[in-house]
Amino acid sequence: MKKRVLSGIRATGRLHLGNYLGAVKGMIKLQNDPLYECFYMVADAHTITTPFNPNELKQNRIEIIVDYLAAGLDPQKVTLFFQSQVPQHFELAYYFSSVVSIARMQHLPTYKEKVKQYPNANTMALLNYPVLMASDILLYKADFVPVGIDQEPHLEVAREIARKMNQIYKTSFPEPQRFATQGEYIPSLKGEGKMSKSVEGSYINLTDSLDEIRKKIRSIPTSTDVGGPIIGGIKTLFILSEIFLPKDLYQEFKNKYRDKTLKYVELKDALAQAIYDELKPFQEKRSQIASDLAYIEKVISNGAYKASEVANITLKEVKEKMGLF
Ligand code: TYM
Secondary structure (H helix, E strand, O other): OOEEEEEEEEOOOOOEHHHHHHHHHHHHHHHOOOOEEEEEEEEOOHHHHOOOOHHHHHHHHHHHHHHHHHHOOOOOOOEEEEHHHOOHHHHHHHHHHHHOOHHHHHOOHHHHHHHHHOOOOOOHHHHOHHHHHHHHHHOOOOOEEEOOHHHHHHHHHHHHHHHHHHHHHOOOOOOOEEEOOOOOOOEOOOOOOEOOOOOOOOOOEOOOOHHHHHHHHHOOOOOOOOOOOOOHHHHHHHHHHHHHOOHHHHHHHHHHHHOOOOOHHHHHHHHHHHHHHHHHHHHHHHHHHHOOHHHHHHHHHHHHHHHHHHHHHHHHHHHHHOOOO
């Protein structure tokens, strides 16, 4: 039996470098390994857990599918779908909610952060976010979840739910593990916190031009003297450089830093060029795919069909074991 993989990205806008390095790269790696069967969705229903605009959501969820395809996910190998088109996710989440305490959800750091960010939108949907995410994963009995390290608290909830369901109802859910990439935590361009769509100036979009990338990389704060502790913006620079620059060039810049001979602008411009070189094929493919709406729609409807087939099997098992069938 192949191991199952599930992942998803919310439809909050264009993907940034953090999404690509922390999630999409892992998704691609597992797609290309014949030992895995992969389900990758657009978490469009999770998008409504914070304030949103329906017209933008409608467009953004398609954009994520286009991003997936342009990044190299292949619908011949993996199932790509919209979460909301497989309503079994919501049904299973409701059953799961009966084994989760309100207090456990209220104490999650991700929940607290969002409430702080949107104090007027402290909704049931937001509180329920991790339960729906556990349902996304366990509906497919996924063993692996390619996501960034920020999602670890949610995976812990999914494992707890799996254990509880197995214990109480004798279901057979696996305890899903995170599939980590080298870029599991991409820091902000501002030098503090993580790269995030909700922090202006913190991110590089996958569709940014070379000029935009250069401007953004040059803006990374590096005011401290060369050769001191690698913190703040300097740390961001070196983390990105380790990922994008050839090993010997990265080492050369590090040595120069240590020897206090580094000119930041040289490192920054080399890094900007290397990021752009990696993104260029993605950008070219993206505009090609975006113009073929019929193809995109076919991918999405096939995906919903294939995902539903698996979802129904799990849901049937759960309903039977809970006395609901
Ligand atoms: P979302 O849309 O917030 O983030 C999408 C993915 O990008 C990763 N990520 C990062 N990785 C490294 N460094 C960063 N700075 C960075 N910023 C974002 C996130 O870790 C994530 O993998 N809850 C999920 C969506 C979801 C899901 C699921 C994921 C819903 N159901 C089931 C997996 C399985 C989320 O917040 O995505």
